[in-house]
Amino acid sequence: MIPQKLEVLEQTEHKLVLVIEGISLEMINALRRIMLTEVPVMAIDEVIILKNDSPLYDEIISHRLGLIPLKTDLDVYKLPQECECGGFGCPLCQVSLTCEVSNATNAPLMIYSRDLKSNDPKINPVDPNIPIVKIDKNDKVIIEAYAILGLAKEHAKWQAVSNVAYRHYPLVEFDESSLKNPELNSLIVKMCPEKLFTMSNNNTLKLKDDYWRYCTLCMSCKNNSEGKITVSPKEDVYIFSIESDGVLEFKALLGQLFKIFNEKIDEFITNLEDLEIES
Template sequence: MKCKILEYRPDFVRLLLENTKPAMANAYRRVIQSEVPILAVDEVIFFANTTAFFDEYIAHRLALIPLRTPRKVLDFGEDYAVRLKLDVIAQEEQEIVYSRQLESSDPEVYPVNPDIPIIAMNKGERLSLEAIARLGRGKQHAKWQPVVALGYRYYPIYVFDPQKCIEAKELVEKTNAEAIHENGMLRVLDAPYHPTLEKILKRCALDFGEPAVKVEYDDSR
C-alpha cells in the first residue's frame, strides 16, 4: 500500500491510499480515532465559581477544548500532566471567557484555537480553577479523539461533457490534469489532485446531472 499527502493544513489533511481496499482504509480510520494518544482536560479543581454555570458544565466544556500535544509528551508517557489555570473576575456587564485565557504550565501545550468561548459571566462574578490535562485515547472517551471528523471514499473518476461543463474543460487544459477524450466526453483520471477542478465538476453535476457528469470509482484507491 502507498500513501500520498494530497493536501495539508494545520487543521486538515487529505491523503491518497493506493493498492488497498476499503476495509484497510476503515481500519486506519478507526485506529486514528481510538488509539492515537493526545492531551485533554481530565480533571478540574474549582477554587471559586460564582457564575450561573454548574462546575460540571464548565468542566465538560474545558474537556472538549482541543489542546496541542507536542511529541515530547508522548515520550513522557501517560503519567505526564499539564496544569491549565484560569482566574477571572468579570469587569464588564457581560464578559466572555475564552480558551486563550487558560495559563498552561507547559508553554508548548495550549488550546489549538484561542477563540473558543468557555462561558459568559456577569459583572463581578468570579471563576477560579485549575484544569489538569492528561494523555488518553479515543477509545476511553471522545475528548481524546485527535480528529473532529474522519472519513474515506473511493477514488473518483469523473466523466463529463465538455460542451456543458465549459469551466471544467478550460481548467483541465490550464492545470494539465490527466484527462482522455472518450466518445465526446472527457474522462478525468486525477481529479483528487486538483481540488478546484473537482469542486467545479461537482457543481456542474448539480446543474446538469447525468449524463453531463458521471462519476466512476476505483476501489483500489
C-alpha cells in the same frame, strides 16, 4: 502493506488529503479507525472549582473545559496507565492549567480559553479565543484543571482528528465518437451534480481533467448516456482526507498511527504464538 503510490493532494493547517494507491480496503479502514479512536491526545480530565460566581453550574463549565482542544506533545507525556507514577499524576503524565479571573470592570466579562494558564508552555489551548463563560461585574472564577493523555475510544474529547474519511478514486470512461447526440450530451452535462462535463461547439463531450477530485460516483452520467459512459471505483486507490483541530501536527499524527498499527500486529503475533493450534 507498502502503498505503491502516495501523493499529497491538499495540505492546509487543518486538512490533509492524500491519494493512496496499492493497499486494500480493509487496511485503509484499519488506519482510519486507529486514527479516530486510538491516537492519544491531551484533554482536561479533572477540574477543581474553587470559586464560581458565573451563572453556569460547575458541571457545565467542567464539560466545556474538557472539550477545549489542547496542543499535544507525545514525546514528553505518557498515558497515565503507562506512567511510572501508576496514574496518580506526575509531571510526565499530567499538566495543570489554572484560571483565575475577576471582573473589576463595570460590564459583563467573557472568560476565554487564553485565560487558562498552563504549567507547560507547550501544552496550551489550540485556539486562544474559545469562550468558556461570561461573568458579571464584581464576579470571580477560580479554576484548577488537570489535563492528561487519553484515547477517543474512552471519550470523544481525546479524539486526535476532527474527521477522517476515504473514498474510492472514481474512474469515468467513454468513447467521444460514440457520444454525438447533442440532446443526450446536453442532458449529461446538465444532470452531473458536480458539473464535471462540458460540451464543445461540435457536440463533443469532454470531461474535466481533475474530475476525480469532485466525482461522487453518483452514476448520473452513466444512467443518462444509455450506458455509453462507464463509471467505476478504481481498485485499491483511495482519496484519504484527514481534518484536524490542530491538537497534533499531521507528521506526529501519522507517525503515531503507524506505531500503533505495528504494535497491534506484534500483539496479534504474540497472541497467535501463545495459542496451541493442533496441526
